[in-house]
Amino acid sequence: MNKPDTIYFFGTCLIDLIYPQAGISAVQLLQREDIKVIYPQAQTCCGQPAWNSGYRDEARAVARTQLALFPKPIPIVIPSGSCAGMMKLHYPELFAGQPDEAQALDVASRVYELTEFLVDVLHIELKDLGEPVKVAVHTSCSSRREMGVASKIESLLDQLGNVTKLEQIRKTECCGFGGTFAVKQPEISASMVLEKADTIRATGAERLIGQDAGCLLNIGGTMEKQGDAIPHQHIAEFLWERVKNPSPPSPLSLKGRGGARSSSEEAPLPLRERGWGEGESS
């Protein structure tokens, strides 16, 4: 499709509550490309947790509330492969035979995962203003296998001259999050995420970049508990940090929540948003 003037932004519930900075950065990246962003304040959750637990009526009630939020024929951009996959691929299943099936199909047809949108629709060009940094990338299974957009995050990072990508072994293997799986089968999930954390740490990367808040919460939270955390960041936040003016923050300003987490000995300074760009008040 051609570059649109206006898009809807669906922030996802995990970003809403835990990683708002990722959502803010995504919006800033889009705005910088001269796109008007609409953020429907009535948005809540895509409904996936209930859908994946088999509670289809409950999922549908929540999904139906979201369907009403996107009346204009413009793209819906979502900074998560998992939530994008829910809307794009599973709304059609969830609403099959329902009175609002046509609306669900229409919404589904306009859904883009953020990196997909940046690369395939905006053909975004990034200029890296950041210091050299080594990163490891974890692509969520939904981005990779459901949405088929795993190459997008890689190509975005490849545009950044000062960023070196390091590859963990078994990169494509699931981190063990799986939504409610992590709490329903905690032992299996733990065995998966502990290995994932180890393989990422073994790369020597200074930062972990992901495109789904669920995986980041899982892997990042595990590294933190282990006490040897590599800061983790959502791709939107990382990209914004690299391309915005003025120059990027020192590691100390990587904030505790909603952003990369520092594993340094020093206590993180309470400089929550210093240097994180315009449009933020605190």
Add this chain to the structure above:
Amino acid sequence: MISEFRQHVIENLAKPNVRANFRKAMDGLMQRRLDQFPDPAELERIRTQAQAIRANALSKLPELLEQLEAKLTDNGIHVHWAETTEQANQIVLSIMQKHNAKTMIKGKSMVSEEMGLNHFLEAHGIDALESDLGEFILQLAHEPPSHIVAPAIHKSRQDVAKLFNDKFPDIPYTENIDELTQAARTILRDKFYSAEVGLSGVNFAVAETGTLCLVENEGNGRMSTTVPRVHIAVTGIEKVVEKLSDIPPLLSILTRSATGQPITTYFNMISSPRKPGEKDGPEEVHLVLLDNGRSNIYSDPELLATLRCIRCGACMNHCPVYTRIGGHSYGTVYPGPIGIILEPQKAGLDVHGELTQASTLCGACGEVCPVRIPIPTLINRLRYEGVRKDASTTPGTGSRRTTAEAAAWKSWSWSASHPAIYNFGTKAAARLRGVLPMQMSAWTNVRSAPQLADKTLHERMKEMGVADE
């Protein structure tokens, strides 16, 4: 309370050696498969072909089964139908009894595992010996298979060496694989000649020609089906394909997906008992066609895809859960992703429904399945079957529904479909419990607790003046 499944999982996760065996074996199998499909476009082309062959066969399953029976009968092969495993066992027993047979040599057959045939025959004074090396090892160790293609994959070379030394003290201790194999062969060779009946599985049954196809690497399948006077084949009703020309593409994708071999060492096509003037082959051949819940699966247009399976095992080789917990944790004949969808449909969601939770829905299984069974979609469907309130054809429908969980999802749903309440709730830490209505301790065991941001994205967007339309 921790379920039986989770108990198995906890025990098996705590066995570093077994875990290492699985990890190493699965890594190897994944690589070998990958090496067989250097061209992704070509892989997709042959997956499409294989899927079409299996889907076509299922679309005319009743007719093809009739045609198969007629052709086999023409060819002189006796066909038996068994609705349940008990019936299948009885059929095998009565054939044995008719011949006054007390000994059986077995090629590898997952359907015979499904039937619990060895135990059943043993209880009737019949000695059934496994001749597949992996199955032979497991029979010695009194263990069930942990993988459908490589049943003893959880055992290391050292494990096998110790086992052999224990069971056959006359044979000198060795950890050399060739020597161990040779020892097993020597033991088995005699049994092949003395066994009265040979039993095997079937990989594909061709309706057009009445041909039973058997894929194997050790030659024991050929021995089991040709040396004894009577050969009994057991298989599920879904194994039928329409035409002989369906076989080459299926065989090729099966062996490449399963073990990363372009073709196996042996491929047997059995189309009749020994004919007059022929020097070898059994005098009598029987086929037992087992239903055991399959026709019920067949009645659901979506779940029917389960029956496309050609039992290659690629889904388990690529499953990050199977790789860690191993085949025995599942407590079923078929482990891994195929087991997750097949076993609850056969035995009921009330019996094996928890297995549907043993998946992150990462999609690795569906990505490699040679016949493109949408395994994650079917897992999701079975989770729904487990908690739905109305009736359906899947056994045990609704049996996984608990009042507490249903109430949690209801309250989550109510909150997340009332934005005013949701946004009010987002200000409170208690909100997170609304998003994930589960116990937090399961999360924080190995992870730090998620911390809520001071301000939600909703609030930040408002502050940034982002349009709300």
